[in-house]
Amino acid sequence: MSILSLQFVGYLGTGLVAGVIAGLFGIGGGIVIVPALLFLFHQDGINPVISMQLAVGTSLATIIFTNLSATWHHQQRQSVHWPMVRRYLPGVLLGAWLGAQLVAILDASTLRGLFGLFELAIALRLLRPDPPPAGPAIPHPPSTPPSVHTRWIAAAIGTLSTLFGIGGGTLLVPALTLLSGLTILQAIGSSSAIGAILALVGTTGMIQSGWENTALPPDTLGFVVPLAGLGVVIGTLTSTPLGVKLAHNTDPQSLKKGFGLLLLLVGVKLLWQ
Numbered sequence: 270m271s272i273l274s275l276q277f278v279g280y281l282g283t284g285l286v287a288g289v290i291a292g293l294f295g296i297g298g299g300i301v302i303v304p305a306l307l308f309l310f311h312q313d314g315i316n317p318v319i320s321m322q323l324a325v326g327t328s329l330a331t332i333i334f335t336n337l338s339a340t341w342h343h344q345q346r347q348s349v350h351w352p353m354v355r356r357y358l359p360g361v362l363l364g365a366w367l368g369a370q371l372v373a374i375l376d377a378s379t380l381r382g383l384f385g386l387f388e389l390a391i392a393l394r395l396l397r398p399d400p401p402p403a404g405p406a407i408p409h410p411p412s413t414p415p416s417v418h419t420r421w422i423a424a425a426i427g428t429l430s431t432l433f434g435i436g437g438g439t440l441l442v443p444a445l446t447l448l449s450g451l452t453i454l455q456a457i458g459s460s461s462a463i464g465a466i467l468a469l470v471g472t473t474g475m476i477q478s479g480w481e482n483t484a485l486p487p488d489t490l491g492f493v494v495p496l497a498g499l500g501v502v503i504g505t506l507t508s509t510p511l512g513v514k515l516a517h518n519t520d521p522q523s524l525k526k527g528f529g530l531l532l533l534l535v536g537v538k539l540l541w542q
Contacts, residue, residue, distance in 0.1 A: 277500045279309045284331065284504020291335045291505060292342065292512020294442065294457060294528050298335055299435030300535050302328040302501060309497070319484050319492070322372055325434030326475035326492030327501070329468045332436040335505040336465035342513040343458030350451055350459045357445075357463050360420040361437065364427020365467045369474025372432055372492070373482070388439060388536030395443065395529030422448065431471040436464030439532060446525075453525050457516060 283305040287298025306324040315323065343349050422444055430437035438460040445456035472493065479491035488496065516524060 276309055276313060277496070279305070280497050280500025281504045283309075284501035284506075285508045286504075287331075287501065288335060288338075288505035288508030289512040289515070290531075291332075291436070291438075291461070292339050292509040292514070293516050293524075294438060294512075294531060298505060299328045299332060299430075299433065300439065300531075302331060303434045304538075306494075306497060306501075310494075315486055316484050319479075319482065322475075322479060322492045323485075323489065323494055325372055325432070326472065326479065327494045327498050328434035329431065329436075329471040329475060330493050330498045331501040331505060332434075332468035333465055333472060334502045335509055336436050336461045336468060338506050338509045339461040339513060340458070340465055342510055343454075343461055346454075346458075346513075346517055348454045348458035348517075349462050350445075350455045351462075353445065353449055353451060353455075354459050354462045356419060356449075357423045357426075357441070357459075358466060360423025361427040361430075361441075361463055361467050362470050364424035364429075365431045365470040366427075366474050367424075368428040368431025369471050369478055371428070372475065373478040385536045385538070385540035388532045389540075392529045392532035392536060394447065395525055395532065419448075427467055427471075430464075430467055431474065436460075437467050438464055439535060442528060443532075453528070454516065 283302055284298075287301045290301055291298040303324045306327055307320055310320045310323060311317065340349060426437050426440040426444065429440060438457070441460040441463055442453070442456045445451045445459055446453055449456075451459060476491035476493055479485065479489075479493075482491075485491075488494070519527070
């Protein structure tokens, strides 16, 4: 019982850190949750052959609640661009389901390395000084129909996000700012909304794809560990409002650079993991 309680404290602490990151940067916190759960699962003696899948599936399950909370708080500050959310959703959801099927059959090491390189490229772009504006900024980009280019990008984001157990924010925020013209705060709020639905579809796929896996430990739902998810969710729901408050009280340029530094660290970790 004491070991179980200690593990739950670990899950709770993971959620507290992930919640602040989710609210501050518009991501589901998976970049913290997945490696933390991997460590805790290894301490519990879970088979390393499936520990990554369990960490990814459980992370996605917690991100549903984390991103719903973040979306609610960002909406109160009018920073969710709903037309852009609707534009990205079809491709993201298709990719999320595909990613869930791939998790059960693919070795993700090569994909993780490519994803790390992508994160480094986006981080370096965000850390570069912005060129002088040619005219006044457009706070609300026009809601034109999504192009084929946007659909493919959204599908790739959904697939990679599910493969790595993240809410998509590390990919969605750069896409929404650099490709779709949203401000950083709009991108963070809209990313939270898209990520909540992405995580729901991804979690459903992870439960389905792992349902008959004979290597799973007791008390799991496919590739989801409910006890771990509960601890993380309690932590994230507690601390996400703090992250949202920090996001709206930080200079946008400082926030952009902070997000770039975060992606830089994530990319380095993925490449040398």
